[in-house]
Amino acid sequence: MEIATKGQLRWAFLRWAVVTVPLIILLGFASSQIAPSGDHSLWYRELAKPALNPPGWVFPLAWTALYVMIGVALAMILNARGSRYRGLAIGLFAFQMLLNLVWTPIFFGAHLVLAALLVLVAMFVVALITTLVFGRIRTAAAWLMVPYLAWLCFAGALNWGIMQLNPDAETLVPSSSSTQMTI
Numbered sequence: 001m002e003i004a005t006k007g008q009l010r011w012a013f014l015r016w017a018v019v020t021v022p023l024i025i026l027l028g029f030a031s032s033q034i035a036p037s038g039d040h041s042l043w044y045r046e047l048a049k050p051a052l053n054p055p056g057w058v059f060p061l062a063w064t065a066l067y068v069m070i071g072v073a074l075a076m077i078l079n080a081r082g083s084r085y086r087g088l089a090i091g092l093f094a095f096q097m098l099l100n101l102v103w104t105p106i107f108f109g110a111h112l113v114l115a116a117l118l119v120l121v122a123m124f125v126v127a128l129i130t131t132l133v134f135g136r137i138r139t140a141a142a143w144l145m146v147p148y149l150a151w152l153c154f155a156g157a158l159n160w161g162i163m164q165l166n167p168d169a170e171t172l173v174p175s176s177s178s179t180q181m182t183i
Contacts, residue, residue: 013079020078021071024097028067031101035109043111046172050161052154066148073134073144083137092130099123111170113163120159124152 032038039045039056070093077089099122107116127149135142166172 013075016075016078017072020075021068024067024071024074025064027097027101028063031104034105037104037108041108043172044108047162047169048165050158050165052161053158062151066151069144070148073138073141076138076141076144077134080137085133085136089130089133089137092126092133096123096126096130099126107159111172113159113166113169117156117159117163120152120156124149124156127152 035041037044038059074090074093077083077086077093080086083089099119103116103119103123106112106119127145131142131145131149134145162169
């Protein structure tokens with residue numbers, strides 16, 4: 001049995017990161033293109049927003065940085081061959097990422113603010129468990145997930161605030177996919 005050198009391990013990690021980081025960013029971007037989101041959404045612009053709602057330009061910057069960090073964390077886990085928790089960690093990560101990707105179409109596309117909040121809660125719980133399992137494999141990978149967890153809490157507070165301020169959010173503005181015509 002041959003043991004890999006530190007250089008070989010570093011290159012193996014970099015190969016994973018070159019795949020995972022762009023993939024996570026691409027998936028996040030694709031999710032945001034399913035329905036107009038942020039300031040591109042007439043519905044969202046018309047909503048009353050809580051005072052803690054940041055300017056629209058913050059969201060793409062924050063999500064890009066978060067996707068880079070969680071992509072690097074995933075690369076660390078994928079590179080941890082031989083860890084008995086690796087398969088579980090990858091499965092949990094995939095599940096929380098799926099929840100992440102469905103939030104945007106639920107919130108911005110379907111205008112289902114309560115359903116989106118429930119998805120956010122589930123996403124946070126699964127991401128927290130993912131982070132704890134990551135920590136059993138690579139401590140640095142778990143720490144890279146912490147800003148994501150913090151942002152999910154912030155996103156949950158925003159989602160809750162929007163729900164409280166807009167009890168009629170589902171009917172505020174017809175969705176862009178509406179086939180209703182006025183004559």
